[in-house]
Amino acid sequence: MAQRVSVNISRRNGASGGAESCPQCKQLLSAVELRDNYSVCPNCGNHFRLSARERVAMLADSGTWNEIAAGLRSADPLQFFDLRPYSERLEEAEYDTGLGEAMIVGSCRIHKMDAVLMVMDFSFMGGSMGSVVGEKFWRACEAAIENRYPLVAVCASGGARMQEGILSLLQMAKTTCAVELLSEVPVPFISILTHPTTGGVLASFATLADVIIAEPGALLSFSGPRVIEQTIKESLPDNFGLAESNLNHGQIDMIVPRSQLKDRLVQILGMLEGGVACALEPLWEEEAGRPGRRGPLAGALGRIKAFANAPWRSLKR
C-alpha cells in the first residue's frame, strides 16, 4: 500500500519536475510547499486535486487505515469498446493510479474516532461509478452498520461509468438502498464533496448524507456545464455549480477548507452522537414500567433500543 502511494507521488513529481504552477493564480509552488499546505495553494487558496491515497493519509490517523474489498475489479460486463477496449482503459487506470477502482473503502480512526472511510479518486476514469464502486459502497455501509461506525464518503466523480451501460446507472439505486440501511440503524453518514462531483454520484449517495460538506471551489452539478450551455445556448454565470453557489441555494450544509476538514468532521460526528443520547430518554421511561408506545413510533423506539445496546461510537470517552 505504502509502495503505491510513493508510486503515485513520484509520478506527479516526475511530470512537473518537483514543482507545479497553480492553475488559478499561476504561482510556482514546490511539491514540499504544496504538501505541507494540504495541497492547497498558499497564495490563492486553490484546492488541488488529491489522490485517494493522499486523502486517506490526510484524514485517517496514521497507521489506522484498514482497507476492505480491495480485491474488487470490474468484470467488463458489456465487453465494451469504443475507440479502445474498456478493459484496456481499466488496466491503464490501474497502472497510472495504483488503484483497483475509482473508490477505496476501509475502516480507520479519525482523531481517535472509529469510522468507515470511503474515498473516490477522479484520476481513475474520472471517478466514474460502475459495478465495483457500487459494491464497494455497499460493503462500506455494511461495515459501518456492523461495527456501528459512522460513514464518511469523500466524493469526486464525473458520473456513471458509461462503459458498464445500464448496470452503472443502477448503481445509483443500489447505493441509495445502502444509505437507507444506514439510516435504519441509524449510523451517521457525512459526505464530503470535492472537485468535481457530478452526475449519478451527486444524484445518489453524495446528496443523501446526513450532513453534506463541500471543499471550496468544488464543481457540484448534476449536468455538466457544457451540456447546459449547449441546451440553453448561452454562457453560464462564472460561479455556476460551484460549492459557494450551492451553499447559497441551500443545497449543502457548509464549505470547509481542507486544513480544517478533519477537525470539523470529528466535531460533527461528536454532535450527532449527543443527539442519540436525548432520543434514548423515552425508552428509559418504558423500561421503568410505563406502557410501551404503539404505532410506528414504537418501531422507531425499538430500533433506537437495539442501537443503544451497540452504539456506533466504539470509542468510549
Next chain:
Amino acid sequence: MAELKRLPTLPGVHLKDEIAKITHRLRDLGLSRQVDKAVWDKVELARHAQRPYTLDYIHHMFPGFIELSGDRCFADDAAIVAGLAAYMGRTIMVIGHQKGRDLAARTRRNFGMPRPEGYRKAQRLMILADKFGIPVFTMIDTPGAFPGVAAEERGQAGAISAALLCMARLDVPTVAVIIGEGGSGGALALGLADRVLMLENSIYSVISPESCAAILWKDSSEAHLAAQTLRLTSSQVADLGAIDAVLPEPRGGAHRDHAGAAHIVKEVLEDNLRELEAIRPLDRKRERFAKFRRMGVWKENGLTLF
C-alpha cells in the same frame, strides 16, 4: 492476484501485453464496425412521435384518473404527471414522465425532461400513497432530467436522490414500466421499484447514444455504434439482469395500437400487483433491497461475480 497486478509494471511483460491487446483490438474493431440496424430501429421506435405516452396509457387504463399537482414548494412540473386511479378493485398512485405530441404540448411538457419540482411532486405523492397503503405504478419515458441553470440551483441532483430514497423506503408495492425512453438518472428516479418491466421497443440507458458517441468516440455521428455498444434494448437490458421482464408490444409496435399496448400493460400490472400484495410489506422491502444489491457484475480476487 497481487502477483498478476504487478506484472504490468515489468516493462517486458507490459509490452507483450500491449501487443496482445492491439491484436484483440483490431479484431474487435473489425466486428464493431458492423452496425446492427435492428438496435437503432429500437432507439427510433422508443422515441417515435406516435408512441403512446403516460397520458395515453392513463386514458386507456384508468378512466376515473384524478390528477394531482404541484410540489408544494415552487411549481407544478408538467413533465411528470401524477394522480390517483381506481384499478381492479383498489386505488393506485400513477406517476409518469409525459412528453408532448405537438409543439405546444412539447414546450409545456419540456419534452418530458423534469425539473426538480417534478421529482419532488413524485416524491410527495409516493409518500401520500404510502400513508394510505396505495400501490405505486410509475411509467418511465424521458430523455433525461432537464439540464438547466435554474434546475441545478433548485437542486436537480438532490431531487433525484430524494426520489430514489423515497422509492426505496416505500412499504407499498411498486411497479415501474419503461414505456419509451429510459434516459439516465432522470428516468431511474421513478424506477427503484419491486418490479421493473420494459416494453419490447423501449430503451433503458445510462446516457443517450448521441452523448455517449460524442464523449467516447469524439463524434456524435457514431450514435448508432454507441447505441449498439451500450446494450440498451429491452432484451439486452434483461440479459444484464437490470430489469425483471420484457413486455411484448402489439404487432408492429405500440405506436400502431395504443389501446392494445395499454391492454398488455394493464394485464401485466394486475399480475404483478397481485403477486406483490401477497408478500408481507417487510419481506417485500427486503426483496427489493436484495434485488438492487445484486445489480452489477464484478470480479473479486479474480472470480467474476454477479
